[in-house]
Amino acid sequence: MKKNICYLLFTILIAGIIPGCSKNNDAAPVPIAPILKEIVFPNENDVIPGKEATILGKGFSKEDKIFIEADNGMLEVEVTGATNDYIRFIVPAESGGLYTVTVERAGKQTTLDGELSVPFIVVLENVVMPASGVQQGATVKIEGEGFQDGDILQLTAAFYPEGKTYNIPVTITAKGISFLLPTGAYGANNAIITRGEKKTNLGTIGIEVNAGDELGGGIVYYTESNKVHGFIVSKTNTGTPEEQFGPAVALSGAAGTGKSLGSGKVNTAKLIDKMNAFRQNNSSWNTKKSAAEMCNELSITAGDDTYTDWFLPSQEELIEIFKVKNMLWDKGAGMPANNYWSSSEGDGDAAGWSAFYVNFYEPENIVSGNSDKEGWKIGIRAIRSF
């Protein structure tokens, strides 16, 4: 009996204490696809194939795998780190174009809203361009890593005829590449390395020119000190020796031109705009062209290239021609004795009705004044810049 009582009490005791010693264990958690918020893809300019890219957002984990997917399939990329605010990974070196990005964690995947835009570029490192200008036709060396056989160097320049590109095969060297400058290449050129669809802009190569060189449809008559920029004058006059500048109108009709070196191209554009406006309300110039229009419409073909970017020189640009007029005669581009229109309008109130000219009658003295745009009839010589 006592034994039974003891058993009873013991049972009650154990029954009472055991439930007090344990807590219910919940079922094991089941992972779900990663939940990611506030996703911001990097700008294309911040993505370089073969380099780290950062996707901003909340919810990334260090254990995450990243897959990028384009039309040609899905590719896992190397994740280099994840914080509470971003995930970083290596953009495959061969990638380019738009990719969807999928994050995988514990076998569950989430595809991010938006796309990763990878630029088509050739990845080069430690590129060193020539420090100064190079001679025309010279062999040029560019240092750098990442060049490959078959890479093509493109030289382009805004002052080349439209569509004009020099495609130059390169030679791989110990430090980079070398290539031979083609004939006709001059001035400040943009150098781009291309490999299939991919391109990488290396920077500028300056090809030196000298006054008197026959280039770009005319004769180089002025260069800046670096010999990379300057002006080319047409070998011949435009129009007749007796051309009007344009309509002489009130001050309000002035185009707002300048006199300095480098202002001729802008002056010409302004004058053309002014002529277009003038013709809206006037018909007196409907059958003839102004000096600026005549230069603007000039097209000169030299060899395979046709140059159409001529303009009426500013007063200073025209004076520079005057200074080398003898050299021009030597190059077969002499300026017949005459007064020549510049694109620089008169000063102050004279801007509407007058423009500056330069007297090429003078053997040495620089004579330049302003005269009636419409009343005077003198010569026109177009120039280009590079």
Place this chain on the structure above:
Amino acid sequence: MLKKLLLITLGVCSSVLLFAQIKVTGIVTDADNIPVQGVNITIRNSTRGTATDDKGRYHIEAAKGNMLEFSFTGYLKKTVTVENEMPINIQLIHEAVNLDEVIAIGYGSAKKSDLTGAVTSVKPESMKNARIGTATSALQGLAAGVFVTTGSVKPGGDATVVIRGLGSLRAGNAPLYVVDGMPVEGGLQDLSPSDIASIEVLKDASSSSIYGSRGSNGVILVTTKKGTKGKSRITLNANTGVQRMLNKQDLMNAQQYYELASKAVTNYKWTSEELRLLSRGESTDWQDAVTQNGRYNNYNIAVSGGSDKVSHFLGADWYNQVGTIKNSSFNKLTLRYNMDAFANDWFRYGIRFNVIESRLKNINEEGDSGYGTMFSAISSQPTAPIYTDDGAYFDGFLNTKANPVAIVDLLDRTTQKTRAVGMAYVEFEPVKNVKIRSENGAETEIFNVNAYEDGRMGQHYAAGGHATKFNGKKRFMQTENTATYTYHAQQHKLSVMGGFAASKIDYENFTADSKNLSSITGYNNLGGAQNHGPNYSYASASTLTSFFGRLNYNFDERYLATITMRGDGSSRFAPGKRWGFFPSAALAWRISKESFIDNIPAISDLKLRVSVGMLGNQNIGDYAYAATISQGGEWADYVLGGNLATGSVQNTISNPNLTWEKAQQFDLGLDYGFLNNRIAGSVDLYYKKTTDLLWLVPLPTESGFDNSLTNIGQINNKGIEFTINTVNFNAKDFSWTTAFNISFNDNRIAALYNGKQDVNKSLFVDKNINTYYLLKADGIWQTNEATEAARYNAVPGDRKVLDSNKDGVINGDDRDFSGVSTPKYYGSFTNTFKYKGIDLVLFFTYAGGHRINNSLSRYMNSFNTWGNMSTAYYNGYWTPQRPSNRYPAPRVGSPYSNGDGTDANLQRGDYVRLKNIELGYTFPSNSFIRHIKSSGIRIYAAVQNSVTWTEFTGFDVESSDNTNPYPNARGFIAGLSINF
């Protein structure tokens, strides 16, 4: 003939054999298996008898079939037939009431039968129904009219006791506790329940008025154990147990929270840590994260004994509780020594000495509950991880800005208390029947709160750490001197007591506060902090001088009268207003002693009592009547010459007329006992009128003060208390007793001030102090009510609030009375079964008639953007496809969504709780225990808070703070009690 002779011989022999006397032996014990000396044993219908010796043993010659009757004063008679089984051990059980019991009444004692006032005795063994907790909390349910709530069940948490209803608005409603004549502040928490010999609750004016200005809320008298003459007795109690948290709230998991928050707040800002947790399919259960199974153990040893000249009692008690919230704990060491000595036949002396050392650790429920551990756990989003990937505590909490786990891990808040209370008395009888007694006692309490809040606990806390040290010291001393004259002559018994007392109490404390300091040294090196202050210090003192007297008169044991008077002079009041006088009178008529009742055997006891008197309440705080000057601080300091100068400003206006709160009380009681006191109890009706209530009455702005502490108004409490104790079965080996009590109390404010019918719409004339006055929540606006809802700037799915006055606007004018927060009735129900050595106790407590503002519901059952919500809300919130009338749609800006200002979060507070179920076994004294020289061993197992039946859904139906409660727990206890 031979055959006849043979038959006669056989018959005679058989008769001799049948009526042959045999020696009957056994032991008589009480309900606790303690041997009882002096029990009378008689053979029914004979004159033979005997009595038990000091070990409860007896022997008597009896024949088989004889009926032995065992009787002893205060115990029910037990009758046993002599059979073959030997020995015949008997366990006597108490009558339902012991009228001869002598109980304390304050400055004296009296037989229970002689009482004229409403005094309830609590049996110490009943307090075992609450082994986990303090002695105060163990009083719950043990006395009618005594409402005990365990406002916080934190380790070391004490209970709140209100006797006969709330009678004060500001001066406190706690009763006066007196332990061995020494008043005790803060309840009985510093007592070991094992040291308690008896507890008397003085409820009416007659019994309480001997304590005058401190008695208006009733008095609880505790008498501790004394040694008794005879062999030394050693008692060892050991019990231990575990606690499991109750009522864990059912909250959304992370996935549910994510779904709901994403839907309701499209731009919800998720942290990466949360999103990773969600992806792992995990969810943080913050309640589990901060809680654990609590542990409890209590060891107690007592040595008592004495001689004719000296008796002593030495008790040591170790109580240790590890809470259900991690890192919270409480432990206490209690030492007690009581000694009584007779120097000679007219002079005796003695001491009572109690010292405790307690340590309370990491309870974060005080102060701002909005930042406590449990509320942090409840409101933290389940999507938040505990730790970040690098192991740091996650710190992205929307609401509390604190990591609950970091709080339990890092918070270092320790409250240490050392308290020593001692009293020495001398008593001499210079002439016969005159006793002069002088009790002189003192108490010193040192209270220390050290806290270090680590900055890693969350943004809510100072980043560099914050440490505070609070040190308080209380000193109390008193002298109480009485002279008592007793006169007995024939039918007249007279007792006159007179005395005077004086006491002084003083407090001092300081708080040092530092920030940005080492987490290693924390509060132990405030000097190493970068920032200091604000620091505070404070000191105050008060004195009380009293004269008191009591006259008891008993005529023929039938007519009893008591007159009591006390005069108190308190320094807490202005000169001229310091003395108050508190008289009372009581009459009792023992109807059962009248001849016309005496011959009705069914009636054992019947006593009618009536008492009336006045009591006071001096708990107004020190210097409350005076105009006080505040020096220093942001309200007083000023800038002079570009420098901050310390300023002084008068911050209160004086009120020299401030006086006591006065409680006038009338009590009509009936004590009864039927069937040889197998059924006994009492019924009391009372009416208590409290006037001169202390209240901060608003002042005109031009006075320069907001308000003035003034005596105003009146509160009435009236109620009925009913107690019944029965012995349902009293067989030889089986007994069943029942105790039941119920109390009803009606509390009403009878008057306020200046004819006002309400104060700020929170106190109302003719209403309960704790009346709810709220808007009426009326469900949810439904789709077909869109037009009407728009009138109230609501849309379908929003909470509908009743426009009571139909004016088209929801405002304060639409409020109505919505019940009360204090129970209208409460009580307990106990059943005790004993079968041989086995005992089973079922102890129920209950309360009802009130409503509880489940403030946690405002967070859990409506949509909020910064914390978790309940699963019920997730599964039940309103949508057009799933109309609900309970849970508003998750819409940011939804009016009255969380139910604030409405009765939406009120829940019925009615409950019945199986507070304790205990099964024990007492080994008989003739078992193996003899070999270890033990006089008794009892083992037991108990479950506390087994079941609670209630509609309330918060953490605990009794909790005073429903926002950040310390969760209640179910305790599983096993114990052993050995007597030597």
